Amino acid sequence: MEKIKKKKRKTFTRRDFLKGFGSGALGAAVVPKLVSQDVFSLQTKEGKIPLYSKKQITLNINEKNYSLVIEPRETLLHVLREKLNLTGTKKTCSGGECGACTVLLDGNPIYSCLTLAIRADNKKITTVEGLAADGKLHPIQQAFIEKDGYQCGFCTPGFIMSSVALLEKNKNPLTEEIKTALSGNLCRCGNYSKIYEAVSVASKSMRGA
Amino acid sequence: MAKKEYSIDIKDSNLLYHEEFREMETEEPEEVPSPEKEKFKIIGDYTPRIDGERIVTGRAPFTHDIKLRGMLCGKILRCPHACAEVVSVHLSRARSLPGVKATLQLKKGRVKYAGEQVAAAAAVDEKTAEEALKLIKVEYKTLPFVVTEEKAMEEGAPQVHDSPNIDKFNDYNRGDIKKGFESADVVLERTYKTAVEIHHTAETHGSVAKWEGKRVTVWDSTQAIFNVRDGLAQTLRIPASRIKVIKKYMGGGFGSKLGLNDYTVAAVLLAKEAKRPVKITLSRKENSLCVGNRPSSIQTIKAGVKKDGTLTALYLKNYTCGGIRRGDRCSEPLIDVYKCSNVKVEEYTVFTNTGAGRPTRAPGHVQGTFALEGFLDELAHKINLDPLELRKKHYTTKNEGGTRIPYSSKGLDKCYLLGAKKIGWGRRNKKPGEGNGKIRRGLGMASQIWWGMGRPRTLADVKLHRDGSVEAVCGTQDLGTGTKTYMATITAETLGLEPKDITVKIGNTEYPWCGSSGGSTTTPSVAPAIRDAALKAANYMKNQTAEKMEISPDDVIIGKEKLSNKNDPAQSISFKELLKEMRRERVFHGEYVGRPLGYAYNTFGAHFAEVEVDIETGKIKVLKVVATHDSGRIINKLTAESQVIGGITQGISTALFEQRVMDEATGNMVNPNLRDYKIATSFDIPEIEVAFVDMVDPRINILGTKGLGEPPRIPIAAAIANAVYNAIGIHVSEIPMTPDKVLQALKRKEVG
Ligand code: FES
Ligand code: FES
Numbered sequence: 001m002e003k004i005k006k007k008k009r010k011t012f013t014r015r016d017f018l019k020g021f022g023s024g025a026l027g028a029a030v031v032p033k034l035v036s037q038d039v040f041s042l043q044t045k046e047g048k049i050p051l052y053s054k055k056q057i058t059l060n061i062n063e064k065n066y067s068l069v070i071e072p073r074e075t076l077l078h079v080l081r082e083k084l085n086l087t088g089t090k091k092t093c094s095g096g097e098c099g100a101c102t103v104l105l106d107g108n109p110i111y112s113c114l115t116l117a118i119r120a121d122n123k124k125i126t127t128v129e130g131l132a133a134d135g136k137l138h139p140i141q142q143a144f145i146e147k148d149g150y151q152c153g154f155c156t157p158g159f160i161m162s163s164v165a166l167l168e169k170n171k172n173p174l175t176e177e178i179k180t181a182l183s184g185n186l187c188r189c190g191n192y193s194k195i196y197e198a199v200s201v202a203s204k205s206m207r208g209a
Numbered sequence: 210m211a212k213k214e215y216s217i218d219i220k221d222s223n224l225l226y227h228e229e230f231r232e233m234e235t236e237e238p239e240e241v242p243s244p245e246k247e248k249f250k251i252i253g254d255y256t257p258r259i260d261g262e263r264i265v266t267g268r269a270p271f272t273h274d275i276k277l278r279g280m281l282c283g284k285i286l287r288c289p290h291a292c293a294e295v296v297s298v299h300l301s302r303a304r305s306l307p308g309v310k311a312t313l314q315l316k317k318g319r320v321k322y323a324g325e326q327v328a329a330a331a332a333v334d335e336k337t338a339e340e341a342l343k344l345i346k347v348e349y350k351t352l353p354f355v356v357t358e359e360k361a362m363e364e365g366a367p368q369v370h371d372s373p374n375i376d377k378f379n380d381y382n383r384g385d386i387k388k389g390f391e392s393a394d395v396v397l398e399r400t401y402k403t404a405v406e407i408h409h410t411a412e413t414h415g416s417v418a419k420w421e422g423k424r425v426t427v428w429d430s431t432q433a434i435f436n437v438r439d440g441l442a443q444t445l446r447i448p449a450s451r452i453k454v455i456k457k458y459m460g461g462g463f464g465s466k467l468g469l470n471d472y473t474v475a476a477v478l479l480a481k482e483a484k485r486p487v488k489i490t491l492s493r494k495e496n497s498l499c500v501g502n503r504p505s506s507i508q509t510i511k512a513g514v515k516k517d518g519t520l521t522a523l524y525l526k527n528y529t530c531g532g533i534r535r536g537d538r539c540s541e542p543l544i545d546v547y548k549c550s551n552v553k554v555e556e557y558t559v560f561t562n563t564g565a566g567r568p569t570r571a572p573g574h575v576q577g578t579f580a581l582e583g584f585l586d587e588l589a590h591k592i593n594l595d596p597l598e599l600r601k602k603h604y605t606t607k608n609e610g611g612t613r614i615p616y617s618s619k620g621l622d623k624c625y626l627l628g629a630k631k632i633g634w635g636r637r638n639k640k641p642g643e644g645n646g647k648i649r650r651g652l653g654m655a656s657q658i659w660w661g662m663g664r665p666r667t668l669a670d671v672k673l674h675r676d677g678s679v680e681a682v683c684g685t686q687d688l689g690t691g692t693k694t695y696m697a698t699i700t701a702e703t704l705g706l707e708p709k710d711i712t713v714k715i716g717n718t719e720y721p722w723c724g725s726s727g728g729s730t731t732t733p734s735v736a737p738a739i740r741d742a743a744l745k746a747a748n749y750m751k752n753q754t755a756e757k758m759e760i761s762p763d764d765v766i767i768g769k770e771k772l773s774n775k776n777d778p779a780q781s782i783s784f785k786e787l788l789k790e791m792r793r794e795r796v797f798h799g800e801y802v803g804r805p806l807g808y809a810y811n812t813f814g815a816h817f818a819e820v821e822v823d824i825e826t827g828k829i830k831v832l833k834v835v836a837t838h839d840s841g842r843i844i845n846k847l848t849a850e851s852q853v854i855g856g857i858t859q860g861i862s863t864a865l866f867e868q869r870v871m872d873e874a875t876g877n878m879v880n881p882n883l884r885d886y887k888i889a890t891s892f893d894i895p896e897i898e899v900a901f902v903d904m905v906d907p908r909i910n911i912l913g914t915k916g917l918g919e920p921p922r923i924p925i926a927a928a929i930a931n932a933v934y935n936a937i938g939i940h941v942s943e944i945p946m947t948p949d950k951v952l953q954a955l956k957r958k959e960v961g
Binding site: 078081082085086087088089090091092093094095097098100127128129131132137141142144145146148150151152153154155156157160179180182183186187188189190191192193194 | 460891
């Protein structure tokens with residue numbers, strides 16, 4: 001991930017982009033041509049991928065396979081929300097600051113706004129829509145309702161996904177561990193105390209305690 | 210295609226609360242029902258939200274989530290200069306980019322802050338819309354600007370408007386301030402500063418607009434659907450009858466979504482030109498720049514006090530900065546909370562070339578309380594009095610401000626008692642800063658006053674269907690405060706049902722009128738209105754039952770899903786059966802009629818905080834907060850607790866972290882994101898204890914309930930600052946109390 005990001009910076013700077021547009025902006029007719037050309041590219045393990053060319057990927061989301069054509073520059077968040085209409089995953093900052101866009105990628109919580117969709121090709125993604133099974137809520141979802149672990153509810157999907165990831169790995173977390181696991185999520189309504197309560201109630205119910 | 214040029218001039222939708230509140234007091238209803246003594250089953254209990262499942266499964270539709278067929282993405286081009294003349298705007302290149310369906314010029318003349326909207330484009334997707342903005346050519350003539358209040362107040366500073374940068378907006382006098390100072394034994398003067406804060410709602414602002422013929426529907430992330438509708442009608446001269454505004458779920462407002470926004474107008478105009486629906490959602494940066502903020506303040510308080518602790522004079526001078534708009538009136542707490550015969554207030558707005566201030570959860574009161582309550586602690590120390598005793602000594606049951614009328618109910622004394630006990634007030638340092646070592650502990654407290662009385666003429670309906678289902682309907686909006694849930698709770702309680710049996714419909718201007726959700730007015734407006742409607746429905750059902758049973762309606766009692774004969778409980782009819790027999794569905798109209806004049810209706814509270822200060826690093830850690838509140842009858846303790854916890858969390862943020870930083874060289878904001886603009890998160894949250902005194906106000910409305918939105922936001926920063934004072938022996942007097950300011954304060958103390 002890090003490596004790719006660095007490469008991206010090397011081959012595709014903001015200055016290049018502006019330069020590209022400076023000329024592209026000369027006339028409307030030039031623009032579509034420019035868009036279809038392999039001008040900007042991204043170096044990946046599989047070789048050079050032109051930024052504006054399309055790529056076919058398969059995403060396994062909530063145990064369902066979606067095969068779709070995307071542009072390599074598209075983030076996973078964008079694909080989930082705009083292309084697949086899975087709007088449970090939220091966007092608050094689009095810059096890795098808030099955690100509203102948290103989903104699980106092969107079981108690990110990630111910021112989907114900082115993850116390119118091609119990076120999730122053939123991987124298993126879980127979103128908030130995929131937690132309830134057979135019409136039954138996940139114990140964490142249940143606990144958020146019971147303990148009122150939200151107010152406006154906008155940050156809630158992100159918090160729930162981070163909590164799911166935590167309780168998968170740590171069945172009986174201490175409050176400090178809950179705080180650490182959720183420290184990448186912001187709740188502007190400020191209901192943290194109730195969110196922690198919800199997570200510890202859920203951990204109890206999942207342990208059958 | 211020829212492009213029209215629009216110039217939009219939006220009226221100041223930033224109605225300062227107190228003006229609105231005064232207005233609320235002008236008419237007395239003919240008949241005011243007093244609150245019921247009745248013991249309730251569900252009202253007052255802990256009720257989980259009825260829409261919880263939608264939220265936790267990600268199915269709650271927020272404005273960001275709306276998708277319509279053919280919908281375009283709208284983007285707004287904003288001025289990078291703090292002050293400039295827009296010489297020309299060229300849209301044609303953007304308009305001819307494939308995928309772009311509409312472009313608009315939004316500004317002519319002078320741009321007064323960096324971030325003001327200049328032009329807009331709508332395109333088939335976000336990337337294309339962004340590309341379109343880059344093709345819009347704007348020629349600016351840059352002008353001198355000023356972005357900090359200190360600079361704006363200087364002689365010869367660039368003028369923000371065509372008038373001086375300093376403008377007096379409040380002049381209040383009570384008694385004789387001169388005599389007050391003359392009769393004092395001790396006179397103290399202090400200056401306090403508060404920073405500009407950004408609301409930073411989780412869901413950024415946004416609107417979707419769709420035209421159908423001459424009618425337009427707007428989905429808006431708003432706290433005030435009717436204000437948006439009427440604002441659009443006024444700005445665009447469309448009859449209000451042809452505008453429908455819908456708000457489903459909204460990710461936080463805190464005052465920043467109270468009225469019509471200019472991007473909503475842009476969405477409506479773009480949609481019209483493109484003949485397709487348009488969605489505009491703002492970025493985090495835009496949310497930092499141009500949808501409001503909490504105005505800063507520089508407040509100087511001077512007071513006189515006798516040796517026995519009697520306040521003889523209170524004087525406040527406030528310079529408040531709301532950017533291009535008016536700042537906040539910060540004097541209300543000083544005028545009202547404590548008894549003092551001689552009071553003088555002078556408040557001035559300072560204009561700068563920055564985004565407009567806007568009500569921010571408890572506008573003015575957060576800043577005013579920080580100054581006043583901090584001042585009182587220092588004063589108490591000067592005359593060797595326990596700070597809580599000083600407050601109790603000036604306790605008043607009358608509104609001191611202008612009217613001298615008694616409070617309808619006031620439970621602040623109970624809040625003091627409860628809070629002091631819960632925090633262990635006796636543990637505080639008797640002398641501020643008397644501890645030693647690197648880590649110092651301290652306790653502090655502060656009082657709260659706010660309105661919270663509700664809008665007369667709020668309407669709500671209860672609808673009974675023949676299949677036994679029930680609707681509760683009101684054109685209000687749920688900000689995450691649990692409005693929907695208490696509408697269901699109240700209706701269910703009244704009709705003998707469970708909250709889950711009620712279908713709640715809100716957030717649509719086609720529903721019965723309700724005002725904006727702001728200023729802690731929603732519960733005391735909507736709850737009595739829906740209770741009124743539900744009581745009418747219950748009466749109807751009682752009458753029908755009485756007729757069937759051939760008894761008096763007074764002998765019919767409503768039980769769990771049934772109605773029965775009081776004198777013969779075996780004789781009963783089920784709720785469903787009764788409704789099935791109706792010939793058609795029935796709607797019952799409820800209203801909140803208002804309250805008697807002659808009383809002041811306010812909410813009260815007190816917060817107590819315990820902190821730890823590292824005197825080497827200047828870092829403050831809040832250990833514990835006890836929050837006590839009198840907000841009348843609490844309808845849902847579960848959601849009310851959340852609201853208090855939220856207010857405390859935000860207040861900790863105010864006390865320790867939040868500040869907008871402006872760059873004087875470029876006139877731009879330095880921290881327009883959530884990375885550099887710090888807010889309280891995980892590790893900043895202390896142990897929080899919430900206690901309601903839960904008094905039923907005897908006249909405010911049929912349920913005796915008051916508002917709760919702003920109250921918990923008000924005293925917390927002040928209580929923390931006072932706890933820090935108690936810990937280190939010097940008041941930091943400036944929020945946010947970042948480590949550098951704590952260290953500077955400690956240095957001042959050393960110097961003496
Ligand atoms: S939207 Fe991804 S971290 Fe904020
Ligand atoms: S519930 Fe509103 S941001 Fe967390």
